[in-house]
Amino acid sequence: MSPQADTHPPSPDTVDSEIGEAIHALASEIYPICRSITGAGVRQTLDILARHIDLRRVEIPTGNRLFDWTVPKEWNIREAWIKDASGHRIVDFAENNLHVVNYSAPIHATVGLDELKQHVHTLPQQPDLIPYRTSYYAETWGFCMAHRQFEALPDGPYEVRVDAELSDGHLTYGEYLHRGESEREFLLSAHICHPSLANDNCSGLALLTLLAQELSRRSTRLSYRFIFAPGTIGALAWLHGNETAAARIDHGLIVSCVGDGGGPTYKRSRQGDAFIDRAMACLLRDSQPRGRVLDFFPYGYDERQYCSPGFNLPVGLFQRSLFGTFREYHTSADNLSFIRPRYLGESYHLVRQAIEIAEGNWTPLSLCPMGEPQLGRRGLYAATGGRKTGQATMALLWVLNLADGRHSLLAMAERSGLPYAEIADAARRLHDNGLLGTVSDQTADRPAPEG
Amino acid sequence: MSPQADTHPPSPDTVDSEIGEAIHALASEIYPICRSITGAGVRQTLDILARHIDLRRVEIPTGNRLFDWTVPKEWNIREAWIKDASGHRIVDFAENNLHVVNYSAPIHATVGLDELKQHVHTLPQQPDLIPYRTSYYAETWGFCMAHRQFEALPDGPYEVRVDAELSDGHLTYGEYLHRGESEREFLLSAHICHPSLANDNCSGLALLTLLAQELSRRSTRLSYRFIFAPGTIGALAWLHGNETAAARIDHGLIVSCVGDGGGPTYKRSRQGDAFIDRAMACLLRDSQPRGRVLDFFPYGYDERQYCSPGFNLPVGLFQRSLFGTFREYHTSADNLSFIRPRYLGESYHLVRQAIEIAEGNWTPLSLCPMGEPQLGRRGLYAATGGRKTGQATMALLWVLNLADGRHSLLAMAERSGLPYAEIADAARRLHDNGLLGTVSDQTADRPAPEG
Amino acid sequence: MSPQADTHPPSPDTVDSEIGEAIHALASEIYPICRSITGAGVRQTLDILARHIDLRRVEIPTGNRLFDWTVPKEWNIREAWIKDASGHRIVDFAENNLHVVNYSAPIHATVGLDELKQHVHTLPQQPDLIPYRTSYYAETWGFCMAHRQFEALPDGPYEVRVDAELSDGHLTYGEYLHRGESEREFLLSAHICHPSLANDNCSGLALLTLLAQELSRRSTRLSYRFIFAPGTIGALAWLHGNETAAARIDHGLIVSCVGDGGGPTYKRSRQGDAFIDRAMACLLRDSQPRGRVLDFFPYGYDERQYCSPGFNLPVGLFQRSLFGTFREYHTSADNLSFIRPRYLGESYHLVRQAIEIAEGNWTPLSLCPMGEPQLGRRGLYAATGGRKTGQATMALLWVLNLADGRHSLLAMAERSGLPYAEIADAARRLHDNGLLGTVSDQTADRPAPEG
Structure with missing residues (x-):
């Protein structure tokens, strides 16, 4: 590349505040949708993101093999609630989509308190919050609710209803490729399978969409591939269908939980000293506050798939607070007031700086x-x-x-x-x-x- | 090897308590014997160990060359004492064999306090304890006693007697080889030359004997060689006579001071990152309490000989407290109440886990x-x-x-x-x-x- | 080399006190001279050093190219002062040569306080000290004075005079080569361009001169090259004229600020693990007090030139306190009472030990x-x-x-x-x-x- 290219970034302050507000606005737009690993929620979300970038939608039929996995049935839900003896809805999916176990099988029955308890998840340590729970691969029905409410429940009976459908359909993901001078790629990926959780991962979806939009307006040396896919099964779907493209990935970042006030945090790729690992470590060494760099471990988001031994790609994870370490994680407290424009803007700036290094590094x-x-x-x-x-x-x-x-x-x-x-x-x-x-x-x- | 082999160890708690008691009992049996680098004490000890395993006894004549060394005369002692002017025995070998300098030349004389003082060793900082002292290669006579008693001694005269013999005989050591599928060997060695010191090294002798007994009842992949030999000269004797076998050693542990409540401690082999070094470091990282791993240094037990530059074998040292760092070390306080079944059992468990790793590691x-x-x-x-x-x-x-x-x-x-x-x-x-x-x-x- | 050579150094205490006094005496002799990067001050200083060693003087004409640089005009100064309205000399070069900006252009004018202020340098944080300032490559005139005095100045007018000359002449440096058995060289270099600053670098000049004198009386394996040259331009002059000799340098030390009570400090060469880096790190690990070892950074003394990428020589920097970190640095407080025979002696001893290692190391x-x-x-x-x-x-x-x-x-x-x-x-x-x-x-x- 030509060293004349000005790699000097614009003033961070200006970038951060404007873009931070825009990311927050987009995250707010997609927050209410009930996403899962398949179904209408994913498509609705991609529709909104597609207003900003020319998103390609990929649909893979139920039953297709993806390496060791099979595309599951498509899950769609209309309503779900528990009514008490007086017919009052004590929890209602319409109020908060965390109330139903994600991927819950349909049910309509009248049950006693004892049976109900076996299908209800709560957080005794955080009695006012609704937990986020899933049951993708074991067919069962279930609800989530605040522990305090749960403990006060009388004996029943209760009418429970999950008006959901599990049927042959498709797995859906979105993809956007910004072509640069080179075919070598920088992968940026966010999971799209979580329902109303703002940080995890409306924040990541919104940040990457607006970043893709910015890149679409400029010329770059590398090509940039953005993937908005359901966790695990979505990454496997992309990898299964794109082994050639995967071999062109020189750098990659999984982006999630980028709107809270913690961190910043970077988890290295399995390789440990890939270029992206070095670039992120350098940026987080000099960020305000100084960030934390963790060695790879095989638990987390889709870096698990990209860093599996058969691929071993240089893909790391960028977050503010590390998943699982903040009290709002996987609860109803991960809402729109938990993520802030300022932190979203700073996160955007850091990812953009990593791109600047990948674009502008020369010897x-x-x-x-x-x-x-x-x-x-x-x-x-x-x-x-x-x-x-x-x-x-x-x-x-x-x-x-x-x-x-x-x-x-x-x-x-x-x-x-x-x-x-x-x-x-x-x-x-x-x-x-x-x-x-x-x-x-x-x-x-x-x-x-x-x- | 077959990965089906169950490498999962039995519950440590069960192993530890039973085996710990058994080790303590065997250590107690050999504790009273007055061992030295040659002589009847070594043979008596080997006789007791041989009740548990099919021990081979090796005898090397006085005067034989062992690399730079020569097998010394055999030392045998019958009695030793100091009598005061009234004929009262103020120290008596029969009461505690530490009272005589190990390998002391014979003497029978009447001496004044001044001359006596030149032949008496005490510990002014630990005035109630008898020190352990040796004089293998400088022929002299001497006694050890509590400093408090020593300071109260009147002028004399004193009758001193060491009824010992230094004469042509043999250097004795014991050896047990458990043959596995492979000729490659795991060496386990404990020194047998210290008199009544429980931790150093009745504990090591007893632990390895019962470990050999356990291994003798099972099939192993590697062969296991147990050596019970006098420090330095005994290790040199084995190495001198077994250069071919030495070349088959893939892993080795010197075992001593394994009954006290400190540590656990592992001192790396001279190679520093041998398989045994990595295995022990991994085990001590996860032990309760977490153990301490030291780099090699050329002072200690027979790892000095195995790790000499001409051999440079992957042989480390396993202990609870590091030698020289506990106040009972080389004193009469290193007695049977200083070592505990619980710690002996934990030590046994750790050595056994190292064997499991050497046996069961696969890729x-x-x-x-x-x-x-x-x-x-x-x-x-x-x-x-x-x-x-x-x-x-x-x-x-x-x-x-x-x-x-x-x-x-x-x-x-x-x-x-x-x-x-x-x-x-x-x-x-x-x-x-x-x-x-x-x-x-x-x-x-x-x-x-x-x- | 023969391992029989006694590498055991004489008792440090004896060495230190005698040589420390001698170094202090020589430093005191050269302290009053007004040195700069060219001119009579350098020659006068070399004259004094040449009483101890057979110094070769090198003169390079103004205008000669030295890589990217050009030998500047020679600067010589006779007198400089500022007179107040009553004709009283408020600052006088004759009292302290720091009062004039080193390399100041000549001036003789009457100026008001406002204009004067634009040409005066002070230290507001250390109001009683005169700063040391230079202007080698931007032709201007200037004075330095205590901030306290400066603040009390009335409006003026002031008569200012710098009776200096900037004219074609020479760049001067001194060199001494002690030939050993081998042509391979140990470089020792001190800068000679600073005026009356005792630690920086009368101390280094004096130490190296007496070290050269000592070496001249003994046989060595390596050859030792001593360079007394103006900072930057002097080192470049030597390198430009001695590319073959430079390739023979196996070890090198820049020596400056070796008389204060801080440190000792060693800054590694750019190579980072050169023999001299390892030797100095080993010596400073064991010195009393333990010294500090810093990684290379491209700011400081002439290691900047020796460690430039085209040369990349194994040349480190030895000091007591690191430059720029002590309050006397580049002020009139860096005077003869700031440096002490004891510290000069210890510094001498450390450099001599590094030489012993380079001479006496064997396998x-x-x-x-x-x-x-x-x-x-x-x-x-x-x-x-x-x-x-x-x-x-x-x-x-x-x-x-x-x-x-x-x-x-x-x-x-x-x-x-x-x-x-x-x-x-x-x-x-x-x-x-x-x-x-x-x-x-x-x-x-x-x-x-x-x-």
């Missing part, structure tokens, strides 16, 4: 390697000596010192401890002053070790 | 590497989603994720942070469900690095 | 590698067993254990945690006792990794 070669060049006569060094040196000057010195053709800008940022953007800016200034040439495009490669 | 290969297999329909995954995941499920996910043919079970335990036994159990369940195959037997090898 | 090969040799019969081991072992015995055991032909003495000191001098002494004793042979001279090489 400078000093044209003046014997001793330092005289920066002063080029206006790149303070005229008065004896004082302390600022970060911008340090970045110039680091880039020159490491411009031996074996250090990419990312490697320089890693070794110097300076932010990538500062290093990239220094390299551009030095290149503009005729002090740096390029070795070759080394974006996705590790720099060779020092000889 | 799985996923038969379903593209994405995760569907564990749910095999009953290996919770039916209800949305909740936290337990350690047993995490072990299944880790094994599947790392089953790329480059990670042995031990490597999986290391990377996942899960106990080896949990990983081994998960691998067995996955194998039983047809999800794992085997690459080959890689027990003693490091897994190849990830490509 | 022993045990002649008795099968088990341990019997040290006791050679008088190298305590006759009475059972007690704790001292550091000297541990050094013997470590050397024997690592004498596999793959560990130099330095590698042994690193792995054992024992001081290099202790290891070297043990190796000598073992060699004298016929227990060690030599592999070959491996002074400058890393030991091969363990196979």
Whole structure:
């Protein structure tokens, strides 16, 4: 690539506030929909996202084999409630779609309290919240409710109804490919299977949609593939149908829970030191607050599939708070007031910076390697000596010192401890002053070790 | 090896208490004997151990060369005492064999207090304890006594007598080989040269004897060689006579001081990352309490000889408290009440687990590497989603994720942070469900690095 | 080299106090001179140093190209002052040469307070100190003074005079080469361009001069090149004229600020694990107080030039306090009372120890590698067993254990945690006792990794 490309990002503050509001608005739009791993909720959500980007919808019939899995029946639900003896609806799917176990089998029966209890999930430690529970692959019916309400229930009888259908249909996912100069790809994926949970993962769906929209308006070096698919089965569907495209993935990020005030958090890919792992570690080292980088572990979101041993792709997970570590996780408290425009904006900015690194990383070669060049006569060094040196000057010195053709800008940022953007800016200034040439495009490669 | 072999150990609690009592009983039996690096004490001890295992006794004549060393004269002692002016025995070997310097030359003389003092060892910091002292290779006579008693001694004269003999004879050691399917060996060694010191090393002798007895009743893959030999000279005698056998040693543990309440402690072999080093580090990471792993240093027990540069064998040292770090060390306080059945049992369990790893480690290969297999329909995954995941499920996910043919079970335990036994159990369940195959037997090898 | 060479250094205490006084005396002699990057001050200083060693003076004409740089005009100053309205000299170069901006252009004018302020530098945070400021490559005039005095200045007018000359002349540096058996070189360099600053760098100039004097009286294996040159431009001048000699540099130390009570500090070369980096890290690990080792960064003294990517020489920086981190740095408080004979002596001792390692490091090969040799019969081991072992015995055991032909003495000191001098002494004793042979001279090489 041409090192003249300005890799200097626009001011984060401006980016963050505007985009953060826009992400929150889109997340709010899709929040009320009852999604599951199949069914109308996924399609409704994709319809909304498709107002922003030219989304391709993929439908795979029930019964199709996806590696070790089979596409399940399609689940669609109309209503669900529990009525007490007086006919009063004590829980109602219409009020909160978490009240029904996701993928619940249909039921219409009158049951006593004891039988009801075997089908009700609560959170004794958080007695006012409704839990989120699923039962995709074991056919059963069930409800979720606040523990406090549950404990006060009289003996019954209760009329329970889940007006749902499990029938042959399709698995649905959405895909958007932004083509760049190169066929090599950067994968960005968010799961679309959770019902009304704002952080997990309306936030990720909305962030990636608006990011795809921004990329669609610019030219890029790499191609960017966005996937909005149900967790596990959706990722397997994409992988099963796209083994060739999978082999073109140089970098990947799973994006979820990006709207809360924790973190930021990055979980490395199984490879552990892939380019995306290094880029994210560098960005989170310099973020405010400093982020947390975790080693890969085989539990979480769709990085589980992309990082399975047969694929072993360089795909990491980006979040604010790590899943399972915040009290709102998988409860009715993961609502629209839990996610904030500010944090959504910061998350957007971090993902965008990772893209900037993947796009803009290059390996400078000093044209003046014997001793330092005289920066002063080029206006790149303070005229008065004896004082302390600022970060911008340090970045110039680091880039020159490491411009031996074996250090990419990312490697320089890693070794110097300076932010990538500062290093990239220094390299551009030095290149503009005729002090740096390029070795070759080394974006996705590790720099060779020092000889 | 066949991965069907159940590597799941029996419940530690049951193992520990029974075997701990048995080890303590055997240690108590050999405790009173006055051992040294040669002589009748060693033979008497071996006689007792031979009631449990078919021990081979090796005798090497005085004067034989063992590398840089020469087999010394055989030392045998009948009695030793100091009498005061009134003929009262103020110290008596018959009461505690630590009272005489081990290998003391014979003496029978009447001496003044000043001369006596030059031959008496005490511990001013621990005035009530008798120290343990030796003088193997400098011929002199001497006594050890409590400092408090020593300070109260009147002027004398004193009659001193060491009725001992230093004469041509033999160096004696015991050896037991349990043959397995393979000629490759696991060495287990305890020193037999210390007199009445319970932890150092009646505990090690008793533990290894009962472990040998247990192994003698089962089939193993590896062969197990047990050596009960005097420190330094005994190890050199074995190495000198067994250079071929030494080359077959894949793993080795020196076992001493395994009955106190400290540690557990493992000191790495000189190689530092041998299979035994990795296995012990993994076990002590997960032990209760968590153990301490030390880098090799060339002072201690017979790992000094096995890890000398000409042999450089993968032999580490296993202890509870590290030698020299507990106040009872090399004093009369290292007695039978200092060692406890509970700690002896835990030590036994840890050594046995190391053997299980050496026996049972294998390298799985996923038969379903593209994405995760569907564990749910095999009953290996919770039916209800949305909740936290337990350690047993995490072990299944880790094994599947790392089953790329480059990670042995031990490597999986290391990377996942899960106990080896949990990983081994998960691998067995996955194998039983047809999800794992085997690459080959890689027990003693490091897994190849990830490509 | 012959391992018989006694690498045991003389007692540090004796060395330190005598040499510390001598270094302080020489530093005091050169302290008053107004040095700059060119001019009479450099020559005067070299004249004084040349009383101790046979210094070669190199003069390079103004206008010569040195890589990206050009030799500037020569600067010489006779007097400089500011007079107030009453004709009183409020600052006078004759009193303290820091009062004039180093390399100030000539001026003789009458100016108001406002104009004067634009040419005066002060330290508001340290109002009683005069700062040190330079303007080498931007032609301007200027003064430095105490902020307290500056703030009390009335309106003026002021007569300002800098009677200086900027004219074609030469860049001057001094060089001394002590030839050893080998052509391979150890570079020792101190900057000579700072005016009356005692620590920075009269201390370094004086230390290296007396070290050169000491070396001139002995035979060495390596050759030692001492360079006394102006910062940056002087190092570039030497490198430009000596590319062949530069390729012979195996080890190098920049020496500055070696007289204060902080540190000691070592900043690694760009290579990071060069022999000199390992030697200095080992020495500072064991120094009293323990020193600090920093990774390379491209700001500081002439290691910037030696470690530029086109040279990438193994040259580190040795200091007491790191530059820029002590309050006296680049102020009039960096005077002769700030540097102390004791610290100068300790610094000398540390540099000398680094030389001892470069001279004396060798790779022993045990002649008795099968088990341990019997040290006791050679008088190298305590006759009475059972007690704790001292550091000297541990050094013997470590050397024997690592004498596999793959560990130099330095590698042994690193792995054992024992001081290099202790290891070297043990190796000598073992060699004298016929227990060690030599592999070959491996002074400058890393030991091969363990196979």
